[in-house]
Amino acid sequence: MPRESLRNKQQRAQTVCQALEQAYPHSKCALLYETPFQLLVATVLSAQTTDLAVNRITPGLFTAFPTPHAMAQAPEGELEQLINSIGLWRNKAKFLRGLSAMLVQDYDGKLPQTVVELKRLPGVAKKTATAVLGSAFGLAVGITVDTHMLRIHRLLNLSQATTADKMSTELERLIDPSYWTSYTHRIIDHGRLVCVARKPRCGVCPLTAVCPSAYQADHGYQPINDTQEPASAKGLSWLA
Known part of the structure; x- marks a missing residue:
């Protein structure tokens, strides 16, 4: 051929x-979210996990910790308890704390709008950055x-x-x-x-x-x- x-x-x-x-x-994106930060969190959680499983836990998670400032200050164990029904939850909890703290410290709690900057955040690879920029900001980066x-x-x-x-x-x-x-x-x-x-x-x-x-x-x-x-x-x- x-x-x-x-x-x-x-x-x-x-x-x-x-x-x-x-x-x-x-x-449209199957993950449930209201803000670009929440989409980033949901996308990080979706690694090796179905969107359906993520959507079951994010309403409670975002009610408790809706912003980077709130999630960065989550009491030890509370964040983990909210996401422990999905795979790799221990590592994902570390990623969420780390990326939230970095967003607060380096970006005043706002998501940067480039792949390079997003990839600096813990748990965020190119695939995650591309998905978030496309769905949250309408940026065709990949x-x-x-x-x-x-x-x-x-x-x-x-x-x-x-x-x-x-x-x-x-x-x-x-x-x-x-x-x-x-x-x-x-x-x-x-x-x-x-x-x-x-x-x-x-x-x-x-x-x-x-x-x-x-x-x-x-x-x-x-x-x-x-x-x-x-x-x-x-x-x-x-x-x-």
Whole structure:
């Protein structure tokens, strides 16, 4: 099979973007938050944990510690007790205390709006910084890649990368920056609703025309268990 040209991949990626925009017009970040700081906290908590599990604990967490100032001064044990139902909670509690203290000390309690500055904060990597800047501030600084993104783009043959950083770099060459944030949310919704790992619903998929893996029995690559139905699923009659 001949190697696909960059131009052809860009054209297919544009078709994917447009199809997903039509199929999932209301896709958005699945994490619950009211402020950029709360989104940062929720995103840090979501590492190796489902959004559903994070959303169960953040209402109580944000009621108790809604700001960097409050979270930095959280009494020993209280923060841990509020998040101990999710994985890696001890390390995540340390990250939340550390990033809150740094925000207070270095940024007057406000989130910086660059990847470089956000990555200075404990527990914040490029993926987290990119997701927060895109959803909280509307800044197109990159494409956030999770397990759904890895699996689906390999099926679409838009990237065969096996790491999030490498795939994000490849996809950013194919997709217009104006789509970056919304595209991430739409692919995640698509992975939860249609292109599910164990039994893809190719018969109702809006991407079959541009997906070389459509209707294949073995799709491989299993994501983490994520049973949360996105809000954007409501009203999607074509899924019936």
